[in-house]
Amino acid sequence: MRCPKCSSSQDKVIDSREAREGHAIRRRRECMKCGFRFTTYEIVEREELRVVKRNGARQNFDREKLLSGLRKACEKRPVKMEQIEQLADDIANELEEEGYREIPSTVIGAKVMRGLEAIDHVAYVRYASVYRQFEDVGEFIDEIKSLDSRRSRDSSQEELFH
Incomplete structure (x- = not known):
């Protein structure tokens, strides 16, 4: 995952939680280069209806x-x-x-x-x-x-x- 601030691809996950009633995972990340913290969501990729x-x-x-x-x-x-x-x-x-x-x-x-x-x-x-x-x-x-x-x-x- 690229940092939205410095574009570095080096980060670490500092917290993971269930989100959207179990349909997603919310991950709190920290950039290893600049220290910026950001949130990402992981969802199941579905075939398009x-x-x-x-x-x-x-x-x-x-x-x-x-x-x-x-x-x-x-x-x-x-x-x-x-x-x-x-x-x-x-x-x-x-x-x-x-x-x-x-x-x-x-x-x-x-x-x-x-x-x-x-x-x-x-x-x-x-x-x-x-x-x-x-x-x-x-x-x-x-x-x-x-x-x-x-x-x-x-x-x-x-x-x-x-």
């Missing part, structure tokens, strides 16, 4: 792009940034666990919608309007009615168990 877009184009899965879409859907809503980041992590982990090498963007979109529906209904409808490419107000109304009927069905089932 490819997303197959609606038009057939393929691109690498980008967690930041997923996070950006979630942020836009939740903008000006009472949703904490931690919830948004956790949803992005959950979706990325789920895709990894399922072992996909290529995945249709529609599968990712469905996972996002399921997650947003549990967090915030307005964010869900916002995302659905872009994801499903609503053409008119009627489609918005249909989606809201569908959401409302699912919610009332879930609450009536909850009452059966109380």
Whole structure:
């Protein structure tokens, strides 16, 4: 590892700890030449997940792009940034666990919608309007009615168990 200050490749590890919930190792290093201390992270290198877009184009899965879409859907809503980041992590982990090498963007979109529906209904409808490419107000109304009927069905089932 090269020192960010003097570019020397001579360093020693002075501390190692688990980071990012066990998905990385944080190493505190000290340059043997100049004494500068810096931190590095070691993570498992994974095979790139490819997303197959609606038009057939393929691109690498980008967690930041997923996070950006979630942020836009939740903008000006009472949703904490931690919830948004956790949803992005959950979706990325789920895709990894399922072992996909290529995945249709529609599968990712469905996972996002399921997650947003549990967090915030307005964010869900916002995302659905872009994801499903609503053409008119009627489609918005249909989606809201569908959401409302699912919610009332879930609450009536909850009452059966109380």
